[in-house]
Amino acid sequence: MPYQEAAQLVRAFRQGDQQAFNRLVALYQRKIYNLALGYVKQEDEAKDLAQDIFVTVFRQIDKLKDESKFGAWLYQLAMNHCRNRYQKLRRRGFFSNQSLDDTETGLNLSSGATPEKEYERQNTSRLVREAIASLAPAEKEVILLRDLQELSYEEISEILGLPMGTVKSKLNRARLALKNRLKHFL
Amino acid sequence: MQCTEAQTLFTDFADNTLGREELHVLTDHLLGCQTCAKEWREFQQILSLVRNLETQTPPADLLPGIHAKLAQRGIFDRAWALVKSLNFSLSIPAAATIFTLAMLAGFLLKTSPLEPPAALSSRPARISAKSHGEVLTPRRLPIAPNTMFAVSHDGGSRNELLASLAQTAPTTRRPAADHTPRLLSPDIHVLIEKIDHESQVVLCREIVRHNWQLHRITANLFLVHLPQAELGNFHELLGRHHYALAPAAAAEARFGYGKTVLTAAIRFE
Ligand SMILES: [Zn+2]
Numbered sequence: 001m002p003y004q005e006a007a008q009l010v011r012a013f014r015q016g017d018q019q020a021f022n023r024l025v026a027l028y029q030r031k032i033y034n035l036a037l038g039y040v041k042q043e044d045e046a047k048d049l050a051q052d053i054f055v056t057v058f059r060q061i062d063k064l065k066d067e068s069k070f071g072a073w074l075y076q077l078a079m080n081h082c083r084n085r086y087q088k089l090r091r092r093g094f095f096s097n098q099s100l101d102d103t104e105t106g107l108n109l110s111s112g113a114t115p116e117k118e119y120e121r122q123n124t125s126r127l128v129r130e131a132i133a134s135l136a137p138a139e140k141e142v143i144l145l146r147d148l149q150e151l152s153y154e155e156i157s158e159i160l161g162l163p164m165g166t167v168k169s170k171l172n173r174a175r176l177a178l179k180n181r182l183k184h185f186l
Numbered sequence: 187m188q189c190t191e192a193q194t195l196f197t198d199f200a201d202n203t204l205g206r207e208e209l210h211v212l213t214d215h216l217l218g219c220q221t222c223a224k225e226w227r228e229f230q231q232i233l234s235l236v237r238n239l240e241t242q243t244p245p246a247d248l249l250p251g252i253h254a255k256l257a258q259r260g261i262f263d264r265a266w267a268l269v270k271s272l273n274f275s276l277s278i279p280a281a282a283t284i285f286t287l288a289m290l291a292g293f294l295l296k297t298s299p300l301e302p303p304a305a306l307s308s309r310p311a312r313i314s315a316k317s318h319g320e321v322l323t324p325r326r327l328p329i330a331p332n333t334m335f336a337v338s339h340d341g342g343s344r345n346e347l348l349a350s351l352a353q354t355a356p357t358t359r360r361p362a363a364d365h366t367p368r369l370l371s372p373d374i375h376v377l378i379e380k381i382d383h384e385s386q387v388v389l390c391r392e393i394v395r396h397n398w399q400l401h402r403i404t405a406n407l408f409l410v411h412l413p414q415a416e417l418g419n420f421h422e423l424l425g426r427h428h429y430a431l432a433p434a435a436a437a438e439a440r441f442g443y444g445k446t447v448l449t450a451a452i453r454f455e
Contacts, residue, residue: 025249033244043245050244051251058256128235147236172197179225179232186231 007067014061024070025054031149032078038144039082040089041133049085053078075151075159079141086137124185131181139174146171187215192222196229257404372409372451373442375432376424379455385427386454392423406454414442420450 006027012020032053037046056077064073132143145156157164192215198204199212216223381389390408393400396419398412412420418439424431431437442448 022249025252029244029248030241033248034241037242047245047248047251050248051255054252055255058252124235125239128232128239132236143236147233148239148241168197169194172194175197175229175233176193178236179228182232182235183228186228 003068003071006070010061010064010067010070014067021058024057028074029054032074035075035078035144035149036082036085038129038132038148039086039137039140040094041130042094045085045089045094049081052085053081056081072155072158075145075149075155079159082141083137127185128182131178134181135174135177138170139177142167142171143174143178147175187211189215189219189222192216192219193225196226199226200230200233373445373448374436374450376450376452377430377432377455378424378452379428379430381427381454389423389427396420396423403451408452408454410450410452411447412450414445414448417441417448 009020009024013024029050033046033050036049037043040046040049057074064070132140142156145151145159153164153167156167160167192212195204195208195212204212216226390400393410398410401409403409435441
């Protein structure tokens, strides 16, 4: 994570440099977009969500106390946005046609398809993505932050406001849950 | 060691962070328990699948979309909603004008879109400072979302334009010593109703002809920077249209006297 560059940009942005905001977006958009995509799965929603996250960054930058903590602050803000959006979409039945959302059903197989055939038909990464998106929010978050965003346990602990031990045990549970959803495809 | 206990150690095992003792007990269990050995193999496979997922490239219109959202939901619209809610063709009592300005300035200063406007009306001191061209908030520098959408018609480089816009005054007219950061909030709000596209273009051309700096914020929202001394000419231009002004005092040529440059936001409806 380019901490120093981010801190400099945050400082410049606070001093009125509009371009610094654009550069901050450029620096983090890939991470934030993929985080959002991992959370809500659907691309248009992910884009909209990522945009809302940066709009909030723009508006609330003065609430950030320590410029060197921009990354953690951004992720916290992003997680809140993701949770809210997820709840909203869920209430609207956005995930209801995706049986993956139900912890018990395992992967969504089209009728008559064997796991092997399905595995051949769909590409692996899509399956993995779907399985991640289908996890319960608390499980999904640690997987996204650790295995996809490659953040350290310290960083995750700060972002989620949980002790490191809790982060680790949550992560282990989340990985086991993911394994149970995907093991038929191995 | 129980199977469930063994499996709680998988992440530590994968991270290579198990203590000597635990490592010993776990490997012993895995050697003796086929179920857990299989679980561990699958765990590793899944982990490598997840870690090898490629990140997706964000859509190219992500940043423009952020700009659009800032413009759409931004302070301008909120300010305009307030302007529109009052009928400016009637004369507004001075107190009400100050209140409205306080609301507008409050909105233009807000970072959080969620705070109720009521909390903003108690800042008349700031407003009187504003009308004398002083810095509104020394700490918070101009980061009004609208500044990012500035497009000029004078052909200067983008960075210069943004910088000059952030300083409120046009580059060519700004006194060299004036490096005081100023909040980019319009001094005057103009609402022009029932205007067709052609007349809009004519008005914009006139503004440019007067050598006033013109910035297009959105299709129907423009910012104009003009010398205070030329406010009378500005009124003359507006007089050809059906328009409303806020604050009411801006209808007088000496409005903003003491300031070198005034910023007017023009909204076409
Ligand atoms: Zn076992």
